[in-house]
Amino acid sequence: MERSLTLSDNDVTTRHFGTRGSVIVAAGILGVIWVVSASFIADRYLDSRANAIIQTEKLANEERAVSLSNSIQHRLEFLHGVARSLTGEALVIEALRQHNTSTPAAPLPATNSALWQKDPALRRLDDYLAQVTAALQVDVIWVMNAAGDCIASSNVNESDSFVGHNFAEREYFRRAAQGLPGHQFAVGKVSHLPGLYFSAPVTLNGHFAGVIVTKRNLAQLAYLVRQDDSFLSDAYGVIILSKDKHLEMHALPDATVNRLTPEERVARYRLRDLPVLDISPWHEDHLRHLLSIDQAATPTLLSVHKMQPEGVGVYTLSDMGRVLPNAQDRRLTFLLLAISGVLLIVAVSASLFYLHEARRVKRLLSHRRQALEESERTYRGILDSLHEAVYVHDQTGRILYVNDGALRMYGYPREFFVGKTPEPLAAPDRNDFTEVVDKLQKAYQGAPQTLEFWGRHADGKDFPKEVHLYPGIWFGEKVVIAIAQDISQRKQLEDEQALATQVYLNSAEAMIVTDARNRIVAINPAFTELTGYSREEVLGKNPSLLSSGRHDAAFYQAIWQSLAQEGKWQGEVWNRKRDGTIYPEWLTINTIRDTAGAIVKHVALFSDISQRKQAEELIWRQANFDTLTQLPNRRMFRDRLEQEMKKSDRSGQGLALLFIDLDRFKEVNNTLGHEAGDRLLIEAATRIASCVRGTDTVARLGGDEFTVILTQQTDNAHVEEVAFKIISVLSCPFHLDSGEAYVTASIGITVYPSDGRNLEALLKNADQAMYAAKAAGRNRFSYFTQALQQAAQARLELSNDLRIALSDGQFQIYLQPIVELSTEQIHKAEVLLRWQHPVRGLVSPTERWRRNFGQSDK
Helix, strand or coil: CCHHHCCCHHHHHHHHHHHHHHHHHHHHHHHHHHHHHHHHHHHHHHHHHHHHHHHHHHHHHHHHHHHHHHHHHHHHHHHHHHHHHCCCCHHHHHHHHHCCCCCCCCCCCHHHHHHHHHCHHHHHHHHHHHHHHHHHCCCEEEEEECCCEEEEECCCCCCCCCCCCECCCCHHHHHHHCCCCEEEEEECCCCCCEEEEEEEEEEECCEEEEEEEEEEEHHHHHHHHHCCCEEEECCCCEEEEECCHHHCCCECCCCHHHHCCHHHHHHHHCCCCCCECCEEECCCHHHCCCEEECCCCCCEEEEEEECCCCCCEEEEEEECHHHCCCHHHHHHHHHHHHHHHHHHHHHHHHHHHCHHHHHHHHHHCHHHHHHHHHHHHHHHHHHHCCCCEEEEECCCCCEEEECHHHHHHHCCCHHHHCCCCCHHHECCCCCCHHHHHHHHHHHHCCCCEEEEEEEECCCCCEEEEEEEEEEEEECCEEEEEEEEEECHHHHHHHHHHHHHHHHHHHCCCEEEEEECCCCEEEECHHHHHHHCCCHHHHCCCCHHHHECCCCCHHHHHHHHHHHHHHCEEEEEEEEECCCCCEEEEEEEEEEEECCCCCEEEEEEEEEECHHHHHHHHHHHHHHHECCCCCCECHHHHHHHHHHHHHHHHHHCCEEEEEEEEEECHHHHHHHHCHHHHHHHHHHHHHHHHCCCCCCCEEEEEECCEEEEEEEEECCCHHHHHHHHHHHHHHHCCEEECCEEECCEEEEEEEEECCCCCCHHHHHHHHHHHHHHHHHCCCCEEEECCHHHHHHHHHHHHHHHHHHHHCCCCCEEEEEEEEEECCCCEEEEEEEEEEEEECCCEEECHHHHHHHHHCCCCC
16 A cells, blocks of 8 residues: 555656656747747837827927917017007008008109108108107007008118008008908018018098008017927918028928919018928828928927917927837847746746745745744834835845835835835936946945935836935845935925026016015125126115115005015015116015014015006007197096096086187198198197196197186186187287298187086087187187077977978978069069978078078188
């Protein structure tokens, strides 16, 4: 029985070699299959990594395109607004009235060009356009009449002046002629500079009269595309601005410009033929999102964002050569996969072959392991109690043990670490493993080392850690013990501090940092550039050295009160530069406190707002004052009248409104010219203003119509005194360059609140009173009465009834005989037309004439 259960040496040897042969054959087959699979897996892995990089870069590219579009859109909308704001300018309207035509001359007569350049009114308009151009930082602004002739321009004094040239063929002019805002990219026909043009139509009496055009040279926008690898295309698909200059004036594939005639391309781009940019899909199928531009050796990622309504396309490019895996990458990946698989197969085979040896060794080492485990539990208990992550590496860098701190740091179980080198724990492409291996070897040889290492958490998030390497002994074996701390917060603080330093040093706004006692401890370069003070001149001093003296102590007390209560303040302040120049600035102050709430520092940011205030002042004056006489215009007049009416209600004192119209002013314009008429209006405004008090208001409503608001009136004596003065000073001769001129004034007077309780009623009453003064013979004044209102109402009713009298058959014909007295016979008859009104009865012709035509016109 025992013999049947015992194997002979031959049986054991035969079974041993049979098992070994089967394992070797199976391992060989599995090795061949794995090597073939490794090649396929390596290709798929590299392709997926390339597509992930492309998707990330695509999102960043699109964000850059949108950001660049927003920056350019803001500047283009500003140019649109400049053109629109000038369409109502009095100088523009007057110029188009004098020099308008709807028939373009081809070519323009030289006499016209010379006349426009010498005309005083146009020269004033040229100067005004130059001022606006300088204030608003526009390259060129010009005015064209309805024929497309440039009659005034901000560059009239330059060699490439636009005055005398015709632009009727331009698209922006044709759109403006249709009453629409225009925009176009084109190469200048005079300057030969490429640029973006924006136009706004000007209408007079409901008819198209001309165009205001603003231009921004593309060279002024070049800095926008230099920041990124990008280019712009116009609405016809032509590249108009590019970081890569050789791409400019190339047409995109299938661009609309290819459908234009050669003549249209020459007119717009000064080129008959435009080269087409070669853009085609990249030849590798797995990189189908990438493009080949001009047959470049590396693929490009292209993103586009269209700007509406201009049609400008913003393109951003990224060189994606880094996603092309080279042969070394593919070979290395393949070798890693192949070797790891073969090693795994060999390990499994060896495990099966030597399983019985492992069992024997396990029994022999069981007692020793128990002792070692007891000792190891002691060591691990100590290490696991540490907050830091601890790793034990052997001579090759493989991990023998990690404590609980390492598990918390990475989020993996302990089994994940054992047997691995630091590389699988690292964030890809963020560590120098040559340095890591070198420091591990030096630590193993006995020299402690320190390094920074970027790891990747189980959730995919990368984090930095500081690692200290020490030589050590682990259960009798020489090892390297690594102690690591997560330094994410420290790195973030360092990055934020570095960013804050860059912002501080490169900010366009001036900055001051003061301590708790308001002594200057730091400034940035923009502070020196703005104020003229160097760092050495201001450190340790109080910011009051910048004080202009324009603000009183209460102003600064309010600032300190706001800083104490709210921790911040901002507003407009007048300060003084080192050279004594006083300027306005926009100032923002913030308070920095420590954890206990005590003030540590104050940080102040400010910038010079002189140009902005000048532009605001210019726009405000244009909106509220007459550009010819510098008197308040209709808008300002209405505002002041409403304010004075409210003051009158509060004080109980009345006010008087005088409506002044110059008699026979039209004759001066017709005989002496509009320039003489303008001089007369300026002088008339001065004379009227000299007749009133400083608290009264004189305004020009338009043409030869003026108004005067007399405040704090208790009786009519003062009102009549002022009216007499105005009539007297305006009846004196006006000495003009072209001769003397005489005009008189008709004045209508209405009183608030007795004549009306609202603004519209007062204006209507004053106007009726003025017409009554004209009807009475001019050169006089007339008060508004209810009789005037009733007469006006009667005239309106009679005029309305007269419009339907013929269709209703209300007219009757009467024959009145004419008798010859010598013979007493009817010689002939006079035919008379009479109006039989259904309500008024027979209306006398005298009444009709008096009611309809009794009021004298101007």
